[in-house]
Amino acid sequence: DPKVHINLHVKRVFIQDDCELLPLYLRFVRGVVDCDDLPLNVARESLQNNPVVAKIRQTLTRRILSKIEDLATKEPTSFLTFWESFGIVLKEGVARDFEHREQVSKLLRFFSSFSSKLAAAAPKPTEDGDDADSADKATPEKRTTETEGLVALQDYVDRMKSDQEVIYYVTGDSRQQVEQSPLMEPFRKHDLEVLYLTDPVDEWVVSSLQDFDGKRFQAIDAEDLELPEEVKLEGVESTDDKERTIELVSYLKRELESRVGEVKESSRLSDSPCALVVPKGGLSQQMERLMRMSDESFPLTKRTLEVNPSHLAIRNMGELLKVDRESAELKEWAHFLVDYVLLAEGKVEEPQRVMSQIQKMMSAVSAQALQARE
Numbered sequence: 582d583p584k585v586h587i588n589l590h591v592k593r594v595f596i597q598d599d600c601e602l603l604p605l606y607l608r609f610v611r612g613v614v615d616c617d618d619l620p621l622n623v624a625r626e627s628l629q630n631n632p633v634v635a636k637i638r639q640t641l642t643r644r645i646l647s648k649i650e651d652l653a654t655k656e657p658t659s660f661l662t663f664w665e666s667f668g669i670v671l672k673e674g675v676a677r678d679f680e681h682r683e684q685v686s687k688l689l690r691f692f693s694s695f696s697s698k699l700a701a702a703a704p705k706p707t708e709d710g711d712d713a714d715s716a717d718k719a720t721p722e723k724r725t726t727e728t729e730g731l732v733a734l735q736d737y738v739d740r741m742k743s744d745q746e747v748i749y750y751v752t753g754d755s756r757q758q759v760e761q762s763p764l765m766e767p768f769r770k771h772d773l774e775v776l777y778l779t780d781p782v783d784e785w786v787v788s789s790l791q792d793f794d795g796k797r798f799q800a801i802d803a804e805d806l807e808l809p810e811e812v813k814l815e816g817v818e819s820t821d822d823k824e825r826t827i828e829l830v831s832y833l834k835r836e837l838e839s840r841v842g843e844v845k846e847s848s849r850l851s852d853s854p855c856a857l858v859v860p861k862g863g864l865s866q867q868m869e870r871l872m873r874m875s876d877e878s879f880p881l882t883k884r885t886l887e888v889n890p891s892h893l894a895i896r897n898m899g900e901l902l903k904v905d906r907e908s909a910e911l912k913e914w915a916h917f918l919v920d921y922v923l924l925a926e927g928k929v930e931e932p933q934r935v936m937s938q939i940q941k942m943m944s945a946v947s948a949q950a951l952q953a954r955e
Contacts, residue, residue, distance in 0.1 A: 583608050587641075589628075590615040597625055602638050606673035606685075607645055609666075614641070639680075646684045653688060653733075661731060664690050672782045676789040686790055689734055692756050692777040694768060696730030734793045737774060744809060747799035748792075750776040752784060752867040754927070761925065763853030764801050767808065770851065775801060784868045800865060804858045804885045808849060825899035826890040832902055833886065836915045842883035850889035857884040857922045866926070886919060913938055 585608050589600040593615060602614055618633050628634050649671075653660040664671075674685035737748060749768065753759035759777045768775050778787065787798045799807065826846055833844040842860055850856055859865055863882040864872070872879045888895050894914075901911050920935045929935050 586611050588613045591619045591621050591623065592617055594621055596621075596623065597628065600628065602634065603641055603645070604638075604674065604678050606670055606677050607642065609670055610645060642678070642681055643684075646681060646688070649688055650684070661690075664731065669780050669782060672780065672786050676782075676785045682790070686734060686793055689786070690731040691734075691750075691783075692730060692779070693732045693737065694760070694765065694773075694775045694777070695740070696732065696777075699732070700730035732774075732776065737776065738794045738796055740774060741796070742773070742809075745773070746796065747807065748776065748796050749773060749799055749801050750778050750787065751801045752778045752865050754867075755779055758926065762802075763850055763856045763922075763925075764858070766851050766853065767849045768801065771809075778867075781867075781871055784865065784871065800859070802858050802865065803861070804843075805861045806849070806858070822890065822896075825896070825903065826888075829895065829899040829902055830888065832906070832911075833888070833915055833918070836912060837886065837919060840883070840916070840919050841886045843885040845885060845887055847887035847889050850887065850892070852892075853889060854892040854894045855886055855888045855918045855922060857919070858887055860885050866928075886922075888918070913941075 583605060584599045585601050585603045585605060586598075587600050587602045587610070588598045589596045589602065590613060596619075600614070603610055614637060616633065616637065619631070623631070649660075649663070652663060668690060671685065671688060675682055675689070678685065734748070741748075751759045751762060751764065753762070756777050756779055759765070759779065765775065767773075778784070791797060830844050830846060837844065841857070847856065860882065863884070866884075869879070869881055873881075890896070890899075898911060898914055901908055905911070917935070917938050920929060920931075920938070923929050924935065
């Protein structure tokens with residue numbers, strides 16, 4: 582039950598503690614407000630609708646956000662320390678405070694696919710005594726590991742390629758998880774920055790903002806993802822390859838109809854055999870997880886399985902399909918494609934079945950390796 586911890590005084594006479602003179606997303610602020618424009622006998626019940634209180638609230642909010650902006654501009658290292666403690670609370674302002682949404686959005690910070698190289702390029706603090714004038718210089722503050730490489734939305738927009746029209750982002754439970762997602766492959770290869778949204782509140786932040794500086798937000802796990810033409814993969818080229826892929830896609834649709842909503846050839850994957858993406862109009866996995874936390878009966882959306890036709894595993898499955906359409910191994914591999922993605926997401930539906938499949942693969946591979954040596 583969060584509260585705003587501001588005490589209201591009138592002409593230095595205490596009136597009320599925890600007075601809602603700030604929006605709830607600024608509840609980390611502590612202080613006292615002394616006002617001369619309210620009567621001493623003002624009733625607590627009438628404070629909410631009092632125009633003087635409304636004006637105080639508006640002025641305080643604007644000034645505090647301006648102070649935080651100054652901190653971000655003039656003392657970025659101190660701001661990162663502030664963000665580490667209160668950033669997740671401040672993000673609520675985007676959804677809760679329409680009047681100051683733009684001002685709050687400029688304060689937001691996220692990790693991104695560029696974070697590592699930005700952190701490496703950041704100037705390191707110098708040691709005291711490096712030169713004769715060191716005593717006259719402000720001592721640089723230390724950066725923390727947790728806040729190293731955080732990115733502002735304005736910085737992202739300023740680094741965008743000239744033909745890029747959207748702000749790419751991916752949601753997940755952790756930075757490590759989203760960094761290893763197969764959906765990141767085309768963005769890494771073509772040096773396109775992607776924001777990592779790993780806080781539970783981030784979904785509401787993006788849906789409330791919708792765009793920043795005229796650039797709308799685009800989830801990279803969406804089926805209808807708009808990629809620049811130079812990023813899209815050509816796909817299979819020969820007639821035989823195309824026929825094999827079409828047959829395999831049709832087979833996977835029938836075999837996996839209880840687990841996925843659609844199966845299609847991918848134009849974004851290069852190194853991974855497959856990926857699960859959100860169908861048009863569907864909720865992201867992160868949003869569904871949050872909805873399930875409040876309502877266990879909330880229906881889950883069947884995602885779309887995208888397969889990489891140039892990957893050796895997919896090609897081999899296509900060849901096996903030509904030889905034996907009723908192959909038991911082919912059915913196991915079909916289901917393992919879905920399990921492969923879920924395993925990376927940490928959301929395996931049937932761990933024992935997956936472990937059994939991995940054991941079979943290990944036995945087969947070890948037998949082949951031994952046979953090759955003999």
